Amino acid sequence: MPEDSPSPSPRPGQLLARGVCRHLLHLGMVTVEELVPRSGLRVDVMALGRSNEIWVIECKSSRADFMSDGKWHNYLEWCDRYFWAVDSEFPTDLLPPESGLIIADAYDAEILRMAPETKLAPARRKVMVQKFARHAALRLQGLRDPGATSF
Amino acid sequence: MPEDSPSPSPRPGQLLARGVCRHLLHLGMVTVEELVPRSGLRVDVMALGRSNEIWVIECKSSRADFMSDGKWHNYLEWCDRYFWAVDSEFPTDLLPPESGLIIADAYDAEILRMAPETKLAPARRKVMVQKFARHAALRLQGLRDPGATSF
Numbered sequence: 001m002p003e004d005s006p007s008p009s010p011r012p013g014q015l016l017a018r019g020v021c022r023h024l025l026h027l028g029m030v031t032v033e034e035l036v037p038r039s040g041l042r043v044d045v046m047a048l049g050r051s052n053e054i055w056v057i058e059c060k061s062s063r064a065d066f067m068s069d070g071k072w073h074n075y076l077e078w079c080d081r082y083f084w085a086v087d088s089e090f091p092t093d094l095l096p097p098e099s100g101l102i103i104a105d106a107y108d109a110e111i112l113r114m115a116p117e118t119k120l121a122p123a124r125r126k127v128m129v130q131k132f133a134r135h136a137a138l139r140l141q142g143l144r145d146p147g148a149t150s151f
Numbered sequence: 152m153p154e155d156s157p158s159p160s161p162r163p164g165q166l167l168a169r170g171v172c173r174h175l176l177h178l179g180m181v182t183v184e185e186l187v188p189r190s191g192l193r194v195d196v197m198a199l200g201r202s203n204e205i206w207v208i209e210c211k212s213s214r215a216d217f218m219s220d221g222k223w224h225n226y227l228e229w230c231d232r233y234f235w236a237v238d239s240e241f242p243t244d245l246l247p248p249e250s251g252l253i254i255a256d257a258y259d260a261e262i263l264r265m266a267p268e269t270k271l272a273p274a275r276r277k278v279m280v281q282k283f284a285r286h287a288a289l290r291l292q293g294l295r296d297p298g299a300t301s302f
Contacts, residue, residue, distance in 0.1 A: 136287035
């Protein structure tokens with residue numbers, strides 16, 4: 001990004017998220033970033049598939065970033081499948097083998113290990129699809145009409 | 152909008168839609184524009200409420216705009232409530248009295264007549280919430296990452 005760009009530089013984890021979202025789009029899944037499933041939790045990427053399946057992908061840019069995450073177990077109950085996304089330099093032996101694994105950069109990604117499936121209960125899936133819809137629509141309105149929340 | 156602005160000027164109906172979406176946000180509903188419920192149909196505004204209720208709002212900027220719309224009956228089956236949104240100069244006697252009525256400008260709106268409710272069947276509601284979620288997320292990704300669909 002040129003130094004005179006008005007936009008703040010994205011953090012490394014956000015660049016991984018961008019590549020993850022691009023790849024998931026090619027798989028037919030739509031995505032949002034930074035959704036809050038409940039107070040105190042914020043997922044890096046949540047993906048919604050054509051059968052309303054829900055994936056959560058946490059993006060880790062470094063060993064320190066992963067080691068300082070004490071919350072990831074709490075994300076499991078909000079999705080059908082849980083993945084880590086890291087770059088090709090990341091020491092993947094650190095990651096729990098029972099999670100999915102995605103190798104990503106800012107431009108694309110690839111699923112190296114599919115996550116096991118633990119299906120959401122229908123009532124929770126319904127809630128999550130609605131949360132996803134509300135989150136996406138609010139962020140979209142915020143970008144299309146920055147005056148919407150302040151008029 | 153200044154002449155040197157790079158953005159195209161929004162059409163009158165889009166300005167009404169913006170005011171409608173702002174008002175619905177204050178009612179706790181999230182919105183998207185130009186959603187396609189099925190091939191050949193495109194609604195101006197679709198709103199999603201906290202109980203997954205779905206409203207459709209068609210924005211008419213002039214008498215001619217309304218008179219040339221031969222499709223509006225087809226929208227009724229995709230929502231719980233159907234509204235027209237027009238500006239304060241519009242001859243509202245033209246509008247079918249069994250629909251809801253919203254008076255709008257580019258900055259806000261007000262519901263003058265609540266639309267009658269015809270509840271969607273649960274299976275269709277589920278489909279529509281998913282369509283809403285996918286539409287919102289795809290548009291959001293398109294704005295956040297214009298390269299997502301072309302890399």
